[in-house]
Amino acid sequence: MTLGLYPGCSLKGSSREYTESVLAVAQACGIELVEIEDWNCCGATAAHNLNKELSLALPARILSLAEKQGMKEVVVPCAACYSRLTVTNHELAVHPELKQTITKGNGLDYKGSVEILNIIQMLDKYITPNLEGRIVKPFEHKVACYYGCLLVRPHEILKFDREEDPQSMDELMLKAGATPIDWAFKTECCGAGLSVSRTSSVGRLSGEILKDAADRGAEAVIVACPMCQSNLDMRREAINSYLGEKIDIPVLYVTQVLGLALGIDRKTLGLQRHFVAVNI
Amino acid sequence: MSKIGVFVCHCGENISATVDCAKVAETAAGYDGVVYSIDYKYMCSDPGQSLIKSAIIEKGLTGVVVASCSPRMHEPTFRKACAEAGLNPYMCEMANLREHCSWVHEKGDATTEKAIDLVRILVEKVKKNHSLNAIKVPVTKTALVIGGGIAGIQASLDIANSGHKVILIERDPSIGGHMSQLSETFPTLDCSQCILTPRMVEVAQHENITLYTYAELESLEGFVGNFKAKIRRKSKSLDEKICTGCGQCTTKCPVKKIPSEFNEGLGKRTAIYVPFPQAVPNKPVIDRVNCTYYIKGKCKVCEIVCPTKAIRFDQEDTIVEAEVGAIVVATGFTVKQPDFFPEYGFGKYPDVITGLQFERLASASGPTLGEIRRPSDGKVPEKIVFIACAGSRDPAKGIPYCSKICCMYIAKHAMLYQHKVHGGKSYVFYMDIRAGGKMYEEFVRRAIEDDGVNYIRGRVSRIYEKNGKLIVKGADTLLGAMPVDIDADMVVLATAGIANEGSEELAQKLHTSYDSYHFFSEAHPKLKPVETNTAGIFLAGACQSPKDIPESVAMASGAAVKVACLFSQDELTREPLIAVVNRQAAPVFSSCVGCFLCVSACPYQAIEKEEIKNRTGEVIKTIAKVNPGLCQGCGTCVAFCRTKSIDIQGYTHEEMYSEVMALLNEY
Numbered sequence: 001m002t003l004g005l006y007p008g009c010s011l012k013g014s015s016r017e018y019t020e021s022v023l024a025v026a027q028a029c030g031i032e033l034v035e036i037e038d039w040n041c042c043g044a045t046a047a048h049n050l051n052k053e054l055s056l057a058l059p060a061r062i063l064s065l066a067e068k069q070g071m072k073e074v075v076v077p078c079a080a081c082y083s084r085l086t087v088t089n090h091e092l093a094v095h096p097e098l099k100q101t102i103t104k105g106n107g108l109d110y111k112g113s114v115e116i117l118n119i120i121q122m123l124d125k126y127i128t129p130n131l132e133g134r135i136v137k138p139f140e141h142k143v144a145c146y147y148g149c150l151l152v153r154p155h156e157i158l159k160f161d162r163e164e165d166p167q168s169m170d171e172l173m174l175k176a177g178a179t180p181i182d183w184a185f186k187t188e189c190c191g192a193g194l195s196v197s198r199t200s201s202v203g204r205l206s207g208e209i210l211k212d213a214a215d216r217g218a219e220a221v222i223v224a225c226p227m228c229q230s231n232l233d234m235r236r237e238a239i240n241s242y243l244g245e246k247i248d249i250p251v252l253y254v255t256q257v258l259g260l261a262l263g264i265d266r267k268t269l270g271l272q273r274h275f276v277a278v279n280i
Numbered sequence: 281m282s283k284i285g286v287f288v289c290h291c292g293e294n295i296s297a298t299v300d301c302a303k304v305a306e307t308a309a310g311y312d313g314v315v316y317s318i319d320y321k322y323m324c325s326d327p328g329q330s331l332i333k334s335a336i337i338e339k340g341l342t343g344v345v346v347a348s349c350s351p352r353m354h355e356p357t358f359r360k361a362c363a364e365a366g367l368n369p370y371m372c373e374m375a376n377l378r379e380h381c382s383w384v385h386e387k388g389d390a391t392t393e394k395a396i397d398l399v400r401i402l403v404e405k406v407k408k409n410h411s412l413n414a415i416k417v418p419v420t421k422t423a424l425v426i427g428g429g430i431a432g433i434q435a436s437l438d439i440a441n442s443g444h445k446v447i448l449i450e451r452d453p454s455i456g457g458h459m460s461q462l463s464e465t466f467p468t469l470d471c472s473q474c475i476l477t478p479r480m481v482e483v484a485q486h487e488n489i490t491l492y493t494y495a496e497l498e499s500l501e502g503f504v505g506n507f508k509a510k511i512r513r514k515s516k517s518l519d520e521k522i523c524t525g526c527g528q529c530t531t532k533c534p535v536k537k538i539p540s541e542f543n544e545g546l547g548k549r550t551a552i553y554v555p556f557p558q559a560v561p562n563k564p565v566i567d568r569v570n571c572t573y574y575i576k577g578k579c580k581v582c583e584i585v586c587p588t589k590a591i592r593f594d595q596e597d598t599i600v601e602a603e604v605g606a607i608v609v610a611t612g613f614t615v616k617q618p619d620f621f622p623e624y625g626f627g628k629y630p631d632v633i634t635g636l637q638f639e640r641l642a643s644a645s646g647p648t649l650g651e652i653r654r655p656s657d658g659k660v661p662e663k664i665v666f667i668a669c670a671g672s673r674d675p676a677k678g679i680p681y682c683s684k685i686c687c688m689y690i691a692k693h694a695m696l697y698q699h700k701v702h703g704g705k706s707y708v709f710y711m712d713i714r715a716g717g718k719m720y721e722e723f724v725r726r727a728i729e730d731d732g733v734n735y736i737r738g739r740v741s742r743i744y745e746k747n748g749k750l751i752v753k754g755a756d757t758l759l760g761a762m763p764v765d766i767d768a769d770m771v772v773l774a775t776a777g778i779a780n781e782g783s784e785e786l787a788q789k790l791h792t793s794y795d796s797y798h799f800f801s802e803a804h805p806k807l808k809p810v811e812t813n814t815a816g817i818f819l820a821g822a823c824q825s826p827k828d829i830p831e832s833v834a835m836a837s838g839a840a841v842k843v844a845c846l847f848s849q850d851e852l853t854r855e856p857l858i859a860v861v862n863r864q865a866a867p868v869f870s871s872c873v874g875c876f877l878c879v880s881a882c883p884y885q886a887i888e889k890e891e892i893k894n895r896t897g898e899v900i901k902t903i904a905k906v907n908p909g910l911c912q913g914c915g916t917c918v919a920f921c922r923t924k925s926i927d928i929q930g931y932t933h934e935e936m937y938s939e940v941m942a943l944l945n946e947y
Contacts, residue, residue, distance in 0.1 A: 164622030164742075184744025184751070212746070 001126065004071030004114070005033040006062060008042055008081035010226035014234075015078075017270025018226055021255035022077050022119065024268045028259070029127045029134075033075060036066050044080035045193045056098070057106050059088035064103075064110040073115045075122045077255075079225035082118040083150040083158070089116065090157045118151060118160065119224050119254060120168045127258070128175055136263040138177020141280055143257070144213035144221045145169040147186050148228040163187070169254060173222060176261040181216050185209040190231040203238035206231045210239055214247050219280055221251045229253060233275045250278040282313040282407045285341040286399060287332055288377070289323035289348035295377050296321075298387040299395045304347060304377075307396050311403050315339050324354050329361040336365035343367075343406035347375040347399045353804070368411035370856070370930060373402045397943060404942035408935045414853040415908055419505040420605040421847045422447060426497055426786070429457020430829055431821025431836040432610035433479050438840030439608075440488035444847050447602055448483065449495040449511055452541075454559035455480055457612055461542060463642035463650070465829060466692045467723035473558060473645065480560040494565055498599060500607075500789055501884075503912060504816030505852045507607060511600040515592075517552075517566035523590040525562045529582035530554060538570050540647075544637040546655055547647035552582045552591075556645060566591075606816045606843040607790065609800055610836060611783060613822035616671045616679075616775040624670070624743045624773060630656040631750060631770045632743060635689055638772045642696045652700050654770045661704065661769035664697055665752045666690045667740050668710040671776035679776045681797065683826045686774035687714045691724045693772060694733040707734045707766055709754050717830075736764060743771055777826030792817050800824050810839040818842050857930040858911035859886075859918060861904045872903040872925040878917035879904065886910035887917060 003026075011019040026033050039062050048055035063085060066074050076082040089112055092099040103110045117125065147166045155163040164187060170180035188209055191202030210232060213221050223229045232239075233251040240246050251274070259269040271278045286308040290296035301319040309317035316339045320328050323346060335341055344367065346358045351374040359369035375398040385391040421444050425436045428450030436448045448455070460480075462472035483489055498510040533550035540549040542556045549555075551571040552564045572579035573593060583591040615636055619627030631654045633641075640646040641653065654661050668690055672683040687710070694706045713735070715721040727733045738755040745751070749767040756762045779798035787794040792812040793801040800823045803811040810818050818839040821832035846852070863870050869892050879887045890905035904926070906917075918926045927933055 162622055165626055184742065184746070188742075215746070 002032045004066050004074035005035045006074050006076045008078045010078050015226035017273040018253050020270040021259050024264050025255045025259050028262050042081040042084040044084050056088050057102050059085045060102050060110050063114050064108045066114045075117050077119045079150040085116050135261045139257050139261045141219040142217050143173050143178045144183050144218035145180050146221050146223050148225045176258050181218050183216050185212045190228050192227050199238050202231050202235045203242035207239040207242040210247050224254045236276050250276045283315045283341050284313050284343045285335045286317040287323050287346045288319035290321045295382040298382045298391050300392040304395050308399050323348050332361050333365035336367050344372040345402045347377050349378040350376050370412040371409050373406045375399045375402045401939040401942040404938040405935050408938050412856040415856050416851045417854050420603045422604045423606045423843045424509050424604040425608045427610035428455030429612045430459040431832040434833045434836035435608045435820045435840045436489050438837050439843050440486045442844040446489045448491050450493045451496050453494050453565045454555045462639045466688045467719040477558045484560045505605045507604045509602045513598045515595040515597050517595050519590045519592050522588045523563045528585045532581050532585045543640045543647050546640050606846050608818045608820050608839045610820040611780050611823040613777045614780050635774045638693050663705045663768045665768040665771045666708045668774045670773035683777040685828045690774050691727040695727045695731050698731040709736050709740050857913040859906045859926050859928050862925050869901050870903045871923050874902045877920045881916045881920040884910050884912050
């Protein structure tokens with residue numbers, strides 16, 4: 001089984017461990033992920049605020065490359081990339097004249113035939129149905145599943161999970177042996193793009209999230225977005241100083257947890273790369 | 281030789297802004313057979329109508345084309361004017377220059393060209409028109425009122441008091457509707473039950489009213505003045521004539537944990553139950569879904585304890601057939617439940633309740649006997665938050681409209697809370713305060729100024745539970761979208777008022793229309809607010825859109841007057857626009873060959889077989905015949921007829937053909 005993979009910038013840099021764990025879990029389950037050749041930036045966070053056509057042309061090029069390279073389904077682990085690619089597919093499908101401008105103007109041969117899967121959709125479709133008997137080390141911890149903003153919104157376009165109270169990651173964690181907690185900050189803003197420009201805002205926003213998770217007894221926060229992970233993990237100092245207390249629960253990718261449950265070693269899953277030590 | 285008059289209306293600027301009306305009139309004047317053509321600012325006004333009447337008399341017109349608006353509104357107006365001038369009303373046709381042309385096109389030559397075409401085709405049609413006479417039909421002077429809430433009660437009483445018979449049907453075991461659930465009513469804070477229950481009793485005792493509770497409309501046939509309704513009386517599993525309403529059965533019934541519909545799930549009821557102590561009729565029904573006997577085949581405690589032996593486990597539903605002349609639909613509305621709001625917990629927090637549930641908590645007849653206690657643990661909430669527009673005015677939720685009653689009942693709720701919980705703190709999150717109505721704004725000001733309710737202009741993004749408190753995260757937009765977090769003990773959502781369950785099915789049974797929100801559609805939003813597009817069917821109350829009590833009552837009385845007007849006549853006139861099978865001289869008699877495809881096609885069973893006999897009584901031909909009393913003029917038979925032997929009067933083949941040829945410029 002071979003699927004296309006669009007890593008995007010984060011998965012090649014600050015969240016290498018996400019890529020490592022995605023590949024490790026896929027490999028363990030006999031799925032080959034083939035990176036789209038010559039991929040480019042998805043335009044996330046900046047492009048759609050500055051230039052609508054550019055924000056659609058960038059993902060359109062990525063998708064047209066995937067089509068050309070014969071891919072039917074492309075896995076997009078980063079929630080921001082997933083959002084940009086899916087929104088582009090949608091916009092170009094419902095606005096034929098826009099599609100014309102974007103494709104003609106940039107010399108793209110784009111059909112919109114590629115199906116885009118976020119990490120949870122990929123796991124649900126190809127991994128969890130075959131988990132029977134393979135969970136060798138159930139992740140027996142209380143976890144807070146944090147979906148962030150882009151994985152489930154805008155619902156009208158993504159049509160994935162419930163936008164205000166999503167459940168898919170919780171179900172996945174149950175299958176990995178974890179106990180997801182019921183909490184209120186599943187889709188609250190982590191501060192996302194303010195990480196560099198206004199770190200204090202991240203301290204406040206991510207702080208509220210971590211505090212609620214910790215107060216409700218979570219031993220780990222589970223994420224499926226490199227931006228969420230870096231804010232909750234890398235910005236822990238700012239968070240703790242905002243909260244005035246030390247919160248040391250680690251922030252794991254959904255694929256790292258699944259990898260641990262499948263018995264993959266911690267180093268392969270990149271657990272040593274976290275800022276907040278993963279001691280569970 | 282036809283003498284046609286063409287009257288082009290400007291409709292103020294509605295038509296003349298995009299259509300060159302003078303040019304339309306001028307062009308029409310040149311058509312063969314047109315002897316008079318003129319344009320005027322308001323053709324429906326008195327001078328406009330006089331213009332038509334005098335032209336008919338002076339020019340001896342044989343046909344009239346009024347080029348103005350849709351015939352929906354003013355066809356009767358112009359036909360009446362023609363009749364007054366001595367012209368058969370069916371020799372008057374309307375070209376729809378407004379809805380079909382000026383409103384939907386830009387100003388320009390093409391728009392005027394289209395207007396000219398629309399006039400042209402009707403000039404040709406009217407030349408082929410025949411004089412027709414209205415059909416007289418009798419009126420059954422009994423009204424059917426569907427729904428026993430305050431609107432249905434008011435309509436029934438008004439019709440009954442005007443001396444006509446009423447059949448009132450109600451889906452639930454008791455009449456009273458939502459009003460019976462309310463605690464106090466705005467803007468006077470008088471007790472809802474105190475003003476409603478006497479009317480409920482009056483309905484039950486009125487000699488002109490037949491009340492069927494636990495009953496629904498099964499089907500409806502016929503037309504204005506002559507409807508045939510089938511009413512399903514659901515089995516109450518009880519002989520009502522014998523039952524004395526002593527209440528032994530409801531006390532002894534072992535199934536006691538069913539959420540009470542009347543108390544909006546905040547109280548419990550038994551399987552054999554009377555919805556509330558003041559119910560009318562005050563006799564129980566067995567809820568078969570929850571009754572142990574119907575589930576497991578044994579129990580029968582109610583039968584054992586019943587002193588009059590009134591329980592009938594094997595009772596079946598009965599169908600009552602009723603002939604009625606008019607129908608008032610008063611089926612009311614319902615409210616969205618908290619599980620519609622994922623951001624407010626998807627209904628998983630017991631202390632996030634609807635406004636209707638708060639009514640039950642505040643009501644002296646409610647589960648807490650009027651004390652404000654929260655559902656989860658019965659504690660008196662020290663801090664309470666009311667959220668207006670929960671769902672309403674929110675296109676993202678599919679409810680862009682204002683539910684209209686919430687601003688007022690929230691003020692009332694907050695006021696009642698402050699009166700009952702001294703020292704309690706109440707907050708209202710609102711978008712706008714819509715308090716249009718007599719003494720309404722004053723009422724809201726009273727809540728804010730006298731009772732100290734904290735009004736915060738802003739929305740609530742999320743509610744979550746923490747350490748036994750409901751954290752309400754909102755924004756105060758008057759303080760520059762300042763975040764506001766309130767740790768409340770209870771939250772009341774003013775959830776959107778929506779169409780009642782089953783309203784579309786009912787509308788389909790009644791052959792009347794409903795809007796995109798599934799509320800019943802009135803015939804005209806301003807001038808026919810209680811009529812529907814189906815003659816003889818009227819609307820009252822919140823089935824048309826969310827309404828408060830005064831409005832529902834006013835609308836119900838309006839509908840009742842409409843019914844009384846209808847019943848003041850002994851005969852109704854019906855449009856003669858019905859199907860007829862052609863008849864010719866012997867030996868053909870008719871081009872009908874007697875295949876009777878039309879009989880199977882007719883949805884109204886209006887076509888019969890007619891035998892044509894010779895002098896000796898021998899049948900020489902059997903042809904189709906349309907019963908003019910039953911035919912609705914739908915035209916299905918015309919399409920089915922293989923030999924084109926059926927015509928709809930007013931829309932004959934010849935008339936339609938001349939319209940098409942006019943459009944093709946081949947006349």
